Amino acid sequence: MSSADLSMLQRPNxxxxxxxxxxxxxxxxxxxxAALAVLILGVVIWSVARRGASALSFDFLTKAxxxxxxxxxxxxxxxxxxxxxxxxxxxxxxxxxxxxxxxxYVNEFASRGIRNVVTLTLDVLAGVPAIVxxxxxxxxxxxxxGQSGYAGAFALAVLMLPLVSRSTIEVLALxxxxxxxxxxxxxxxxxxATLGIVLPQTIGGVLTxxxxxxxxxxxxxxxxxxxxxxxxxxTHWNPAQPLQSVPVAIYELADSPDPADHARxxxxxxxxxxxxxxxxxxxxxxATRSRRKIAQASR
Amino acid sequence: MASLDVTDAARRPFTGRxxxxxxxxxxxxxxxxxxxxxxxxxxxxxxxxxxxRLSISTFGISFVWHVAWDPVHNQFGAGSFLFGTVVTxxxxxxxxxxxxxxxxxxxxxxxxxxxxxxxxxxxxxLAAIPSVVIGLWGLLVLAPLLxxxxxxxxxxxxxxxxxxxxxxxxxxVFTAIVVLTIMILPIIASISRELFLGVPSELKExxxxxxxxxxxxxxxxxxxxxxxxxxxxxxxxxxRAIGEAIAVALVIGGFTGISVNFFNPGNTLAxxxxxxxxxxxxxxxxxxxxxLGLILLVFSILVNLFAQFIVRRAARRQGLAR
Numbered sequence: 001m002s003s004a005d006l007s008m009l010q011r012p013n014x015x016x017x018x019x020x021x022x023x024x025x026x027x028x029x030x031x032x033x034a035a036l037a038v039l040i041l042g043v044v045i046w047s048v049a050r051r052g053a054s055a056l057s058f059d060f061l062t063k064a065x066x067x068x069x070x071x072x073x074x075x076x077x078x079x080x081x082x083x084x085x086x087x088x089x090x091x092x093x094x095x096x097x098x099x100x101x102x103x104x105y106v107n108e109f110a111s112r113g114i115r116n117v118v119t120l121t122l123d124v125l126a127g128v129p130a131i132v133x134x135x136x137x138x139x140x141x142x143x144x145x146g147q148s149g150y151a152g153a154f155a156l157a158v159l160m161l162p163l164v165s166r167s168t169i170e171v172l173a174l175x176x177x178x179x180x181x182x183x184x185x186x187x188x189x190x191x192x193a194t195l196g197i198v199l200p201q202t203i204g205g206v207l208t209x210x211x212x213x214x215x216x217x218x219x220x221x222x223x224x225x226x227x228x229x230x231x232x233x234x235t236h237w238n239p240a241q242p243l244q245s246v247p248v249a250i251y252e253l254a255d256s257p258d259p260a261d262h263a264r265x266x267x268x269x270x271x272x273x274x275x276x277x278x279x280x281x282x283x284x285x286x287a288t289r290s291r292r293k294i295a296q297a298s299r
Numbered sequence: 300m301a302s303l304d305v306t307d308a309a310r311r312p313f314t315g316r317x318x319x320x321x322x323x324x325x326x327x328x329x330x331x332x333x334x335x336x337x338x339x340x341x342x343x344x345x346x347x348x349x350x351x352r353l354s355i356s357t358f359g360i361s362f363v364w365h366v367a368w369d370p371v372h373n374q375f376g377a378g379s380f381l382f383g384t385v386v387t388x389x390x391x392x393x394x395x396x397x398x399x400x401x402x403x404x405x406x407x408x409x410x411x412x413x414x415x416x417x418x419x420x421x422x423x424x425l426a427a428i429p430s431v432v433i434g435l436w437g438l439l440v441l442a443p444l445l446x447x448x449x450x451x452x453x454x455x456x457x458x459x460x461x462x463x464x465x466x467x468x469x470x471x472v473f474t475a476i477v478v479l480t481i482m483i484l485p486i487i488a489s490i491s492r493e494l495f496l497g498v499p500s501e502l503k504e505x506x507x508x509x510x511x512x513x514x515x516x517x518x519x520x521x522x523x524x525x526x527x528x529x530x531x532x533x534x535x536x537x538x539r540a541i542g543e544a545i546a547v548a549l550v551i552g553g554f555t556g557i558s559v560n561f562f563n564p565g566n567t568l569a570x571x572x573x574x575x576x577x578x579x580x581x582x583x584x585x586x587x588x589x590x591l592g593l594i595l596l597v598f599s600i601l602v603n604l605f606a607q608f609i610v611r612r613a614a615r616r617q618g619l620a621r
Binding site for chain 2: 037
């Protein structure tokens with residue numbers, strides 16, 4: 001090798017130096033972008049935690065909102081916590097079975113064409129804005145029957161349905177065909193193979209999807225604002241009446257000019273975020289567990 | 300009981316292919332559920348159209364571009380809100396996309412093993428924060444900050460562009476854009492990250508083996524390979540932005556009219572619907588809100604179908620390439 005070639009290897013020329021510089025700066029930008037996302041999350045969580053923690057108290061969790069109350073009477077959001085619990089619980093009861101059945105049909109029975117049509121429909125449904133779902137339920141139920149917790153639960157169930165279905169379709173597809181064949185091979189009818197052998201394998205994945213859907217709709221404001229927001233004061237459990245909910249309460253308190261209302265909005269936001277983080281972590285834990293289980297079954 | 304005979308028959312071995320009662324029940328129940336999903340989408344469209352019918356017959360198609368929202372004189376139009384929706388969503392998409400792709404590149408290619416998992420989880424957590432909480436933060440923390448520091452600075456340095464006019468309110472279009480950017484950032488980032496991770500390592504190693512730098516490999520191999528998917532991720536983020544009602548309603552200020560100045564208040568289709576739910580006095584006003592909802596519904600269905608079309612086409616192409 002000539003000495004000129006060697007010097008080229010030892011001292012990078014300008015072109016190479018420029019390429020390395022571009023590479024370095026692009027890598028730096030990517031680092032900065034990631035740092036920005038983490039920073040935003042940190043600032044939001046910190047704002048909520050700092051302002052929310054001071055307004056969080058036992059009264060806040062156990063006392064209901066009071067209309068026209070004197071300022072020294074302790075107020076809480078117990079009515080909103082109860083309302084969210086009832087509405088989200090009912091929505092899950094509506095969406096979960098239907099969502100699982102849709103996934104079973106798509107994965108175990110449908111032909112390719114029908115499968116495409118149904119999954120495309122679910123994608124479209126998932127893309128319909130929550131506020132439009134709210135007005136849909138307004139025309140469907142509220143116009144004739146008035147606001148109610150049931151109407152709110154139905155609206156949230158419509159939002160949950162595509163989430164539950166899609167995650168269940170994904171885990172059903174992971175179940176190895178050998179399991180289905182084994183079940184059918186020992187003479188089990190298809191319905192028993194599906195419900196007794198295939199579905200139990202996916203229970204962890206289904207629960208993961210369901211918990212993530214709960215985390216998603218628990219903070220959903222827009223539809224509830226329209227179909228279940230004019231609640232009577234005090235804590236109610238009856239879904240035939242309009243129920244207050246945590247996100248709607250935050251929305252209303254945020255818009256109020258009273259700083260005491262802002263403090264309560266922050267506290268409610270803190271509770272909501274903690275709940276959602278807890279549910280998401282549970283979902284993550286369920287997901288790793290179920291993945292391990294499916295991996296073991298397919299071995 | 301007739302059904303008992305059928306189930307008894309089903310238990311007999313070696314009877315070959317025939318329809319079993321239980322199978323028929325499961326298939327039809329599950330089939331009805333699937334049919335229900337199709338019916339539900341149709342029902343949503345039908346009910347929204349039904350609710351909007353009065354406004355459609357009163358104002359016709361010109362409602363879409365007519366700029367007015369005047370309940371006193373019963374004059375309604377979507378022009379102002381359609382403008383607001385497009386401006387805020389496009390601006391948020393333009394700001395969010397490069398940052399989101401940077402995050403995805405970081406998480407898929409650059410991040411050291413130890414921080415990859417935690418940062419991925421943090422980005423997903425950002426996506427999980429409810430819009431009302433982002434809105435609350437946007438209204439009480441972000442908007443004053445922007446009003447006092449960022450908006451005047453932008454006006455001083457970029458004031459020759461009409462978009463950055465004089466700033467006065469904290470609740471304005473720009474605040475809504477920032478809030479929407481924060482909301483769609485994690486969506487685009489996490490989809491892009493998955494796409495980048497799906498690029499075959501032979502291709503990446505091949506490029507690096509030819510002596511490219513890491514950035515040249517990303518630009519020459521990872522981006523072209525995932526182009527369709529990233530475009531679909533952007534469109535999904537855009538769809539999320541146009542449909543966001545609550546966070547925008549809290550920070551955008553609520554103003555009917557068209558203004559190019561980002562620092563003026565405005566409104567979007569979705570936020571106008573959220574802000575006016577309580578003031579549904581006249582039938583025409585209610586119906587006009589549903590007309591806004593119809594425009595939003597059509598808009599978001601088109602956007603989503605377009606994204607699905609791109610995803611499916613990209614998947615088919617990759618299937619052929621392998």
